[in-house]
Every structure is written in structure tokens, then in C-alpha cells.
Amino acid sequence: MFTTAPLFAGLPGGMELAVILLIAxxxxxxxxxxxLARSTGQAMGEFQKGRQELEQEIDEMKDPDNADTEASSVDADADTTSKNE
Structure with missing residues (x-):
């Protein structure tokens, strides 16, 4: 009886991307x-970093025995990253 139309028919093609770029x-x-592109990329990176930290916390809550080894490897990665910056 009722049919619903999808909001997006698919990924935008070449002409649609050109129009979007022109409007931007x-x-x-x-x-x-x-x-704008640089700040968007940085924001996406921060979002992914936060998501990974949240996932690690959830994993630690599920399996507290494994949390000690993962936490030490995360701390080591953070130290390496801060030294490189």
C-alpha cells in the first residue's frame, strides 16, 4: 500500500559533486x-580518538582482567605520540 522513497538515492555523482563544490x-x-577542510579533518580525528577511548573503556568494563595489559599499551602509545609532536 504505502511506499517510502529513500532520502538518498546513492552517493552523489560527478555533476552533483560539482554543484556542491560550486555552492561551497x-x-x-x-x-x-x-x-575549512583542514579543521574538518582535525575534528574528525578528535572524534575518532574519543570514540576509540570510549570503546576501550567499554571493553575494560566487560573484561577487567584484560584491562591492565591494554591500559599499559595505550599509555605507551600516548607517550610516543606526545614525543613526536
Whole structure:
């Protein structure tokens, strides 16, 4: 009886991406697009980092015996990352 139409028919193709890019350039200006892309990438990286930390905490809650070994490896990774920056 009732049919629902999908909100998105699929991934946008070449013409759709060109229109989106044109609108972005008109809204933000050509000079601000790289800065916007960079800040979006940094935000995505922070989000993924937070998600991984949350998943580790959930895993630790599920299996507290394994948490000690994972926590020490995470601390070692954090030390290495902070030294590289």
C-alpha cells in the first residue's frame, strides 16, 4: 500500500559533486575552503580518538582482567605520540 522513497538515492555523482563544490566556493570563498577542510579533518580525528577511548573503556568494563595489559599499551602509545609532536 504505502511506499517510502529513500532520502538518498546513492552517493552523489560527478555533476552533483560539482554543484556542491560550486555552492561551497560561493558560500565560503576559495581562500577559506582549505582551512575549512583542514579543521574538518582535525575534528574528525578528535572524534575518532574519543570514540576509540570510549570503546576501550567499554571493553575494560566487560573484561577487567584484560584491562591492565591494554591500559599499559595505550599509555605507551600516548607517550610516543606526545614525543613526536
Amino acid at each position: 566556493v560561493l558560500l565560503f570563498g576559495a581562500n577559506k575552503i582549505p582551512k
